[in-house]
Amino acid sequence: MEAGSIGASGPDAGNRSRLEAPSNRTGEKVIKALLAFCGLLSVLTTTAIVISLIGPTIGFFELVGPFEFLFGTDWSPSFEPASFGVLPIVVGTLSVTLWGMLFAIPIGLGIAVYLAEYASPRVRKTVKPIIEVLAGIPTVAIGFFAATFILPSIIQPLWPDNFLGGDNSPFMALAAGLGIGLLIVPVIASISEDAMSAVPHGLREGAYALGATKAKVAIRVVFPAALSGIVASIVLAISRAVGETMIVVLAAGSTPNLTFNPVESIQAMTSYIATTATGDIAQGTPDYKAIFAVGTLLFLITLVMNLLSIRLVRKYRQVYE
Amino acid sequence: MEASSIPPTERGRLAVAGARATTAAMMTSQPRKDVLRNNLFAGLLLVAVLIALAGLVALITQAFVKGSSAFSWDLFTNPPSTLDVSNAGFRPAIIGSLMLITGVIIFVVPIGVGAAIYLEEYADRTKWWNRMIELNLQNLAAVPSIIYGILGLGFIVRGPLDLGFILLAGAITLALLVLPIVIIAGREAIRAVPPSIREGSLALGATQWQTVRQQVLPAAIPGITTGVILAVSRALGETAPLLLVGATVFVTFNPEPLSPDGYSALPVQIFQYATRSQEEFKALAAAGIIVMLGVLIVMNSFAIWLRNRYEQRW
Amino acid sequence: MISRKFFAITAATALLAIGVAACGDDDESDSTSGSSGDTPTGLEGTIRIDGSSTVAPLSEAVAEGFQQENPDVRVTVGTSGTSGGFEKFCAGETDFSDASRAIEPEEEALCKKGGVETEAVQVAVDALTVVGNPENPVTCLTVDQLAEIWGPDTTATSWADVPDLDAEYDEELARYGPGTDSGTFDYFTDAVNGEEGVQTKDYNNVGEDDNATVTGVTGDPGGIGYFGYSFFVENEGTIKAFEIDGGDGCVAPSVETAQDGSYAPLARPLYLYPSTDVFEDEVQTAFIDYYLANVNSVAESLGFIPLTDAQLTESEDTLASLEGK
Numbered sequence: 001m002e003a004g005s006i007g008a009s010g011p012d013a014g015n016r017s018r019l020e021a022p023s024n025r026t027g028e029k030v031i032k033a034l035l036a037f038c039g040l041l042s043v044l045t046t047t048a049i050v051i052s053l054i055g056p057t058i059g060f061f062e063l064v065g066p067f068e069f070l071f072g073t074d075w076s077p078s079f080e081p082a083s084f085g086v087l088p089i090v091v092g093t094l095s096v097t098l099w100g101m102l103f104a105i106p107i108g109l110g111i112a113v114y115l116a117e118y119a120s121p122r123v124r125k126t127v128k129p130i131i132e133v134l135a136g137i138p139t140v141a142i143g144f145f146a147a148t149f150i151l152p153s154i155i156q157p158l159w160p161d162n163f164l165g166g167d168n169s170p171f172m173a174l175a176a177g178l179g180i181g182l183l184i185v186p187v188i189a190s191i192s193e194d195a196m197s198a199v200p201h202g203l204r205e206g207a208y209a210l211g212a213t214k215a216k217v218a219i220r221v222v223f224p225a226a227l228s229g230i231v232a233s234i235v236l237a238i239s240r241a242v243g244e245t246m247i248v249v250l251a252a253g254s255t256p257n258l259t260f261n262p263v264e265s266i267q268a269m270t271s272y273i274a275t276t277a278t279g280d281i282a283q284g285t286p287d288y289k290a291i292f293a294v295g296t297l298l299f300l301i302t303l304v305m306n307l308l309s310i311r312l313v314r315k316y317r318q319v320y321e
Numbered sequence: 322m323e324a325s326s327i328p329p330t331e332r333g334r335l336a337v338a339g340a341r342a343t344t345a346a347m348m349t350s351q352p353r354k355d356v357l358r359n360n361l362f363a364g365l366l367l368v369a370v371l372i373a374l375a376g377l378v379a380l381i382t383q384a385f386v387k388g389s390s391a392f393s394w395d396l397f398t399n400p401p402s403t404l405d406v407s408n409a410g411f412r413p414a415i416i417g418s419l420m421l422i423t424g425v426i427i428f429v430v431p432i433g434v435g436a437a438i439y440l441e442e443y444a445d446r447t448k449w450w451n452r453m454i455e456l457n458l459q460n461l462a463a464v465p466s467i468i469y470g471i472l473g474l475g476f477i478v479r480g481p482l483d484l485g486f487i488l489l490a491g492a493i494t495l496a497l498l499v500l501p502i503v504i505i506a507g508r509e510a511i512r513a514v515p516p517s518i519r520e521g522s523l524a525l526g527a528t529q530w531q532t533v534r535q536q537v538l539p540a541a542i543p544g545i546t547t548g549v550i551l552a553v554s555r556a557l558g559e560t561a562p563l564l565l566v567g568a569t570v571f572v573t574f575n576p577e578p579l580s581p582d583g584y585s586a587l588p589v590q591i592f593q594y595a596t597r598s599q600e601e602f603k604a605l606a607a608a609g610i611i612v613m614l615g616v617l618i619v620m621n622s623f624a625i626w627l628r629n630r631y632e633q634r635w
Numbered sequence: 636m637i638s639r640k641f642f643a644i645t646a647a648t649a650l651l652a653i654g655v656a657a658c659g660d661d662d663e664s665d666s667t668s669g670s671s672g673d674t675p676t677g678l679e680g681t682i683r684i685d686g687s688s689t690v691a692p693l694s695e696a697v698a699e700g701f702q703q704e705n706p707d708v709r710v711t712v713g714t715s716g717t718s719g720g721f722e723k724f725c726a727g728e729t730d731f732s733d734a735s736r737a738i739e740p741e742e743e744a745l746c747k748k749g750g751v752e753t754e755a756v757q758v759a760v761d762a763l764t765v766v767g768n769p770e771n772p773v774t775c776l777t778v779d780q781l782a783e784i785w786g787p788d789t790t791a792t793s794w795a796d797v798p799d800l801d802a803e804y805d806e807e808l809a810r811y812g813p814g815t816d817s818g819t820f821d822y823f824t825d826a827v828n829g830e831e832g833v834q835t836k837d838y839n840n841v842g843e844d845d846n847a848t849v850t851g852v853t854g855d856p857g858g859i860g861y862f863g864y865s866f867f868v869e870n871e872g873t874i875k876a877f878e879i880d881g882g883d884g885c886v887a888p889s890v891e892t893a894q895d896g897s898y899a900p901l902a903r904p905l906y907l908y909p910s911t912d913v914f915e916d917e918v919q920t921a922f923i924d925y926y927l928a929n930v931n932s933v934a935e936s937l938g939f940i941p942l943t944d945a946q947l948t949e950s951e952d953t954l955a956s957l958e959g960k
Contacts, residue, residue, distance in 0.1 A: 045472075114369065127374075139558070
């Protein structure tokens, strides 16, 4: 059981001793160089992304001050006179993300606890792939579903009259939020379930021996033990929600609106980029460069969240292996 | 077996009896309140699972219901039409999508597998540049797809590569988007091959590349293939990057990879129909979604079959 | 070996894809509704059109008919918006530009710089219709009242804030309109507020989806929106159109009032802008001739307002004069 299985798979396989056979044959060196180039391409991609964003963004900030951009509350780049305060579309993104997380966190964690603690192996084998299917559905299909079903047939009938302005709007942040929620439930469920399964059985057995019920074990023992993995999954899900485009374009609308009101139409950073760039405005104008400035902001936000999530995942995996 | 330490007084006997009763109660049957809470909790969990499943079922059902009026096998053979909406189809979009994913496969398989092999077999983890490659990879896997669209617009279509709004540019953009998926899946597959296989090969005098090519890679191929199919599924359904690199024009002819005349792709066409106002177009969009979901199901079932058939247990 | 099988499968899939593509080209000529028995000509080439999303459906339909008669010609129609279309047109990237408003002086200068000479060829008429909720008792709106509702500095939040209405109504105003890259937006703001692009920002932007305007306006008692006439006709039962008083009394939008221009100032011509280079290419000349010959029948089937005989003759004359240049 020893040498073959240690580090054969799993996240810390890097600790396994590397079997190198350095050779002086030129063919071997050429191959190594080629393969290294393939690996390098990922770095080149990141560099290319940064380059394609940086130039026009700097050009944008020559026309519009960073302070006005980051803290202004009026986003109307194509109007006369134009205004470039980015807060409305940032709040739009946050609003949709908020409603999405409010849906996805309880559902996702519920599924994770169910699969990790309650489900028999046969049930788990059938249910887990089905939940994964949700992650594989193209976002344009989910967006279409959100706009043509969730909005008219779920939100509008159930929404109380005249509450928060009523449900008259043909686009709603809540509809897009629920659509995004459906999309990210598998992310939270899958990673949290992995984290919970990784909790050693000894901890559970100790609690059962002291007379705890299954629910108590799940909530008081497993959940806190898997916490950093769960938090990592939530951070990753937020990052995914922030970067989502099609669902927001189809269901939330294109009206920049500085509000968290769920039944109003808003515009998110991603939908601004998508709808403006396809209209193909002139290169070099301020509203063209605004696309790149918003893109840079989006890239930075998701970058920070991703780094945070990576660090959390590393932490939870280290604890038990 | 006499509990000689317990004083033989009434109080002592009562204490023992009480302790026995409490322990028995705790260990054998749970108090009713606890049982109720337990069941309630389990019930809530089940509700969560059912809501998620219901969402999935509702999505697919609604697409079928809304799209059934527009669905016919003509969708595969007819071009899109404004004049004759009832006969409109998705042919150029389907062909465009097929060409795009062919381009993605051609680009992503050699580079993705190459990178995976390099990172698993050759790279020295302690060197800083290899760690940077790893970090980059993990980041790129989670960058929003529309940023890849900006990359395509600023770098591939215009900028240094300056290919113009052609299908090849779209394929390269999508390939960059899904490359991390292939690399990560490839690494997992290669990692799962036990070291003993490699040790044996090297002991017999093979070079590292010979070992990789003839022992490690063949064993890792099912995992790599699964990764490629996952990546292709993702590429097939992506809309946002294509919107930015020019797949938006109304085309009625079959696209060509290098032609500047424009091209279309299935998710983009669905998006365009979905945003048009009339009901017939919305039904068409739903029909397109049915087509797309069908293709994805076929592809993923093939992947699962492949993985089950060739999976090796060490 | 497994690897051989894998490569075989991949190769087969790739070949299949390319095969479908190759075979697909062949059945392009036996597609849907046939034309009037014209034998396919030997014309081949590419025609690029871009511009207004209002005019695009008309151009798309004409292009379809033309491609059926000439299967070796490729026509692409983009929808970058009237302004975006002109930019590409003046840079020589497109052959024709769809426009839901006349070309501006700056755009004309741009075209001159790019060496493109053009003139407006009218291809259809549109009556920009202002719509409201059926419960709304107001029947007629003057241009000043419209400016009061849609002006950039407006403080009106309810119908009661609008002066001199012909009926009492105090529901809250809910505005719906297209995005800023739409020619409809350009035309409306120019006609009502006196300058293009100038409008209140307090409105619901529906982008290209006029259906969203219908949904919004019918769901909101104080709703008001605007879009092209064909869309009003499609939704005539559920939504009401305001009569517009452009200075000569209240006029309701209709085919006649649009054609004779009495529905002012919101009756607008829809244009196609060809460049003089068109006449050096026989394919493009054939296309523009086909366009004018068939545009009225296509317009009617799509819900556009067709040209009067006089307007059609004028367009043909403009074309002839362009050809002479």
